[in-house]
Amino acid sequence: DQQVKQNSPSLSVQEGRISILNCDYTNSMFDYFLWYKKYPAEGPTFLISISSIKDKNEDGRFTVFLNKSAKHLSLHIVPSQPGDSAVYFCAAMYNQGGKLIFGQGTELSVKP
Amino acid sequence: DVKVTQSSRYLVKRTGEKVFLECVQDMDHENMFWYRQDPGLGLRLIYFSYDVKMKEKGDIPEGYSVSREKKERFSLILESASTNQTSMYLCASRGMGEGRREQYFGPGTRLTVT
Numbered sequence: 001d002q003q004v005k006q007n008s009p010s011l012s013v014q015e016g017r018i019s020i021l022n023c024d025y026t027n028s029m030f031d032y033f034l035w036y037k038k039y040p041a042e043g044p045t046f047l048i049s050i051s052s053i054k055d056k057n058e059d060g061r062f063t064v065f066l067n068k069s070a071k072h073l074s075l076h077i078v079p080s081q082p083g084d085s086a087v088y089f090c091a092a093m094y095n096q097g098g099k100l101i102f103g104q105g106t107e108l109s110v111k112p
Numbered sequence: 113d114v115k116v117t118q119s120s121r122y123l124v125k126r127t128g129e130k131v132f133l134e135c136v137q138d139m140d141h142e143n144m145f146w147y148r149q150d151p152g153l154g155l156r157l158i159y160f161s162y163d164v165k166m167k168e169k170g171d172i173p174e175g176y177s178v179s180r181e182k183k184e185r186f187s188l189i190l191e192s193a194s195t196n197q198t199s200m201y202l203c204a205s206r207g208m209g210e211g212r213r214e215q216y217f218g219p220g221t222r223l224t225v226t
Contacts, residue, residue: 004154006154009152032213034213034214036217041121041219041220041222042219042220043116043202043204043217043218043219043220044155044202044217045217046214046215046216049213049214089154089155091155093213098143098145098160098162098206098213098215099157099160099170100145100155100157100215102147102154102155102156103154104152104153104154105154
């Protein structure tokens, strides 16, 4: 039972363009969502998060959008840079319980 | 900066061996977690701990156990390693009462069981 899904295993984008990574969830109890970035042979690093009471959160080049009615969130990276090439995981949690439910990940490749 | 360290970056063990993976965090965090990462499956929670001597099963606890004798240290134990436990193992920690919910991850241990 995959409660958090990233249906695109990979995405290729030209440098300077927008990258859009998508994530769907099934559990309406989730109230907090996070995005992590992972380089090979390193642990994931926290990127950006959003509470379910908001529909948008922005941090520099990174913006996360949440559509609760569609149970969908997306991460926008503008402009994309080659250093953004990594695997991106979305994650969800509820009740401050501490447990994160992760998606399968999307590998982003930004080409110069 | 939060620092989470793991005892080994790469480990090769034989089938049937008992394996210990150690994780230490330096931020006095209450919560600690062990995940494994496999291609196409994302990160899956094995065990977690809310405090010293407390442990809870995650989604895939079979074949694993954990120990948390001190707040800063959380150990994952493979009682009898099997080839299907070949994976990347990631430890994470999280503080309570900060208003933020992100977990901080260590660099990972790539375990190969032959």
